[in-house]
Amino acid sequence: MNNVVPLFVALPLGAAFIIPLLGHWWKKSGEVFATAVSAVLAVMAILQIGAPAVVHHMGGWAPPVGIAVVSDGLSVLLLIAINVVGFLCVLFSLRYMTAYTGLPKYYGLFMLMVAGMNGVVVSGDLFNLFVFLEIASIASYALVAFGVDADELEAGFKYLILGSVASVMILFAVGTLYAVTGSLNMADVAREIATKFGGGRPNPAVLLAAGFFLMGFGLKAALVPFHAWLPDAHPSAPAPISAMLSGVVIKSLGIYAICRVFFNVFAVASGGPSAVIIANGMIAFAILSIVIGGLLAVGQWDLKRLLAYSSIGQIGYVMLGIGVGARVLATGGVRSVAALAILGGLFHLINHAAFKSLLFLSSGAIQHSTGTRNMKVLGGIKERMPVTGMTTNLAALSIAGVPPFSGFWSKLIILVAVVKAGHPAIAGIAIAMAFVTLVYYIKLQREVIFGEARGPVMDAREAPALMTVPLVILAVVCVGFGLLYPVIGDRILEPARDVLLNGAEYVKLVLG
Amino acid sequence: MTVYFLCAVLLTMGLYCLVAKKNIVKKVIGVCIMDYAVNLYLIIIGYKKGGIAPIVEPGMSAETLEKFVDPLPQALVLTSIVIGLGVLALMVSMCIRLYERHGTFDMSQISKLRG
Numbered sequence: 001m002n003n004v005v006p007l008f009v010a011l012p013l014g015a016a017f018i019i020p021l022l023g024h025w026w027k028k029s030g031e032v033f034a035t036a037v038s039a040v041l042a043v044m045a046i047l048q049i050g051a052p053a054v055v056h057h058m059g060g061w062a063p064p065v066g067i068a069v070v071s072d073g074l075s076v077l078l079l080i081a082i083n084v085v086g087f088l089c090v091l092f093s094l095r096y097m098t099a100y101t102g103l104p105k106y107y108g109l110f111m112l113m114v115a116g117m118n119g120v121v122v123s124g125d126l127f128n129l130f131v132f133l134e135i136a137s138i139a140s141y142a143l144v145a146f147g148v149d150a151d152e153l154e155a156g157f158k159y160l161i162l163g164s165v166a167s168v169m170i171l172f173a174v175g176t177l178y179a180v181t182g183s184l185n186m187a188d189v190a191r192e193i194a195t196k197f198g199g200g201r202p203n204p205a206v207l208l209a210a211g212f213f214l215m216g217f218g219l220k221a222a223l224v225p226f227h228a229w230l231p232d233a234h235p236s237a238p239a240p241i242s243a244m245l246s247g248v249v250i251k252s253l254g255i256y257a258i259c260r261v262f263f264n265v266f267a268v269a270s271g272g273p274s275a276v277i278i279a280n281g282m283i284a285f286a287i288l289s290i291v292i293g294g295l296l297a298v299g300q301w302d303l304k305r306l307l308a309y310s311s312i313g314q315i316g317y318v319m320l321g322i323g324v325g326a327r328v329l330a331t332g333g334v335r336s337v338a339a340l341a342i343l344g345g346l347f348h349l350i351n352h353a354a355f356k357s358l359l360f361l362s363s364g365a366i367q368h369s370t371g372t373r374n375m376k377v378l379g380g381i382k383e384r385m386p387v388t389g390m391t392t393n394l395a396a397l398s399i400a401g402v403p404p405f406s407g408f409w410s411k412l413i414i415l416v417a418v419v420k421a422g423h424p425a426i427a428g429i430a431i432a433m434a435f436v437t438l439v440y441y442i443k444l445q446r447e448v449i450f451g452e453a454r455g456p457v458m459d460a461r462e463a464p465a466l467m468t469v470p471l472v473i474l475a476v477v478c479v480g481f482g483l484l485y486p487v488i489g490d491r492i493l494e495p496a497r498d499v500l501l502n503g504a505e506y507v508k509l510v511l512g
Numbered sequence: 513m514t515v516y517f518l519c520a521v522l523l524t525m526g527l528y529c530l531v532a533k534k535n536i537v538k539k540v541i542g543v544c545i546m547d548y549a550v551n552l553y554l555i556i557i558g559y560k561k562g563g564i565a566p567i568v569e570p571g572m573s574a575e576t577l578e579k580f581v582d583p584l585p586q587a588l589v590l591t592s593i594v595i596g597l598g599v600l601a602l603m604v605s606m607c608i609r610l611y612e613r614h615g616t617f618d619m620s621q622i623s624k625l626r627g
Contacts, residue, residue, distance in 0.1 A: 127588055134595045141602055150613045154625055157606045161530065161539060164599055168546045171592060172523075172553065178585070179557045232625040 023104020030107030073495025221254020239364020247357030282323030289316030321345025380453030558585030
């Protein structure tokens with residue numbers, strides 16, 4: 001199994017090269033290659049469940065000299081989310097994207113984005129992480145603007161400018177860390193930081209790098225106050241791309257990178273230098289995101305914009321769980337509370353990947369059938385499009401936190417952990433905002449799913465089978481995560497949590 | 513120390529240009545300046561006065577080996593420049609498309625989305 005991990009990058013990268021090349025002569029090359037490659041990747045990712053952590057030395061050079069590809073519990077969690085959602089989005093695209101031209105380019109960019117995200121997730125090297133992050137980002141900038149209409153271009157341009165600023169910050173931080181540690185391998189950097197700056201006063205250079213990392217990755221994750229691009233970019237992209245962006249891109253480029261860098265490199269968990277400051281920063285961004293994202297979502301009348309603002313709020317919950325976990329560990333609190341908080345955050349991450357991609361794909365199906373996504377003219381989708389209506393309803397219930405769906409459990413775990421960690425005020429804010437989430441999803445239900453069919457919905461027909469099949473699969477996943485938690489928790493979430501909880505183990509794993 | 517300070521000044525100038533200018537081409541230039549500032553920063557990290565190219569040949573003395581510059585930051589900068597080129601090409605092509613749609617480069621006239 002050792003040699004499988006680099007294929008997660010190599011396969012989609014190869015497909016991204018071949019598809020536009022053949023696209024000149026063979027118009028269907030994109031559909032064929034993208035479906036095949038993403039199906040193989042999804043199966044490979046699922047087979048990784050329960051596999052032991054592996055370190056692959058590229059070209060046979062052992063780290064810290066060579067480049068390491070690392071697949072541990074946290075990577076596997078993200079690999080599953082990226083590749084399964086990626087496959088379903090490709091399936092959805094087969095029918096949905098026929099309205100667009102230049103499809104070989106679309107599928108090529110899509111594969112490039114998947115390659116970049118998989119690369120970020122398995123990379124064991126700071127600079128490689130930056131390069132893959134750029135690959136995924138450049139592909140997603142182009143995909144947001146794929147429609148080349150005025151709105152798409154403007155949203156894409158904003159995303160591009162802010163994304164470039166984030167990249168500059170991340171590269172600056174990588175350079176600073178290299179200057180103080182003399183290495184780029186994450187495990188080696190972690191070891192150097194621990195030996196040189198462990199204990200005592202926080203080193204200003206390390207703190208500077210941490211701040212730049214938090215800002216850069218926070219911008220990619222669209223945490224408030226770095227969120228300005230997301231509500232424009234996510235609605236403007238074609239529906240499958242919105243699903244990818246909200247479902248997995250902000251998580252793999254933002255949340256995953258924050259987790260990996262702060263828990264494994266800066267060793268926040270073992271009370272590394274300036275750990276409390278970093279953890280407080282994470283919690284502050286998380287609360288801002290929960291409150292501002294949630295409140296702004298309520299007033300939206302564009303279906304996809306509402307979903308986009310809701311993404312900001314939900315990412316805040318993920319960050320809150322992880323941030324509180326980091327703070328408890330950094331201040332030497334009870335380990336079981338930190339474990340619970342991190343578990344809740346990661347559970348919410350994978351739940352959000354499932355239901356937010358489902359919601360965006362459903363909004364695509366609705367737009368495909370009715371030609372609009374204005375909530376003021378929609379209504380009664382359930383009558384005319386029973387399957388889409390049902391899946392949207394399930395996802396809305398799940399994200400709003402109605403038991404027994406998955407969103408309820410993950411939010412409950414986070415809230416219990418926050419209270420146990422001794423932050424009742426923060427938990428109060430989070431609970432209040434959970435009600436606001438409920439409010440705007442009830443609004444979505446009332447205005448879109450239920451009610452009388454009117455206006456453009458009158459003549460709407462159910463979306464074609466190629467579009468409804470991914471919706472149904474994701475709906476089953478949403479319900480399954482809620483009901484079958486013991487299975488998922490044991491196999492996927494706990495290995496991922498342990499990676500963060502025992503941050504220093506990473507050094508031993510990679511350097512042996 | 514002064515060089516690092518000047519590097520930070522360059523970075524801030526890029527950021528200022530990005531935030532304060534309304535013309536989207538000037539915004540693109542701002543991003544480029546920031547990009548160059550970081551590249552310069554990486555180069556300064558690896559700079560060594562009187563350094564020579566790190567190519568080991570048989571019979572080199574320990575003194576010569578001491579003079580080798582660190583090749584890693586240079587490799588990073590090369591990669592970073594190539595990435596910057598890709599981003600710049602995308603940015604400029606989007607500017608051209610935006611100009612075709614709106615007939616202007618002024619962001620305040622282009623902007624319709626509310627953020």
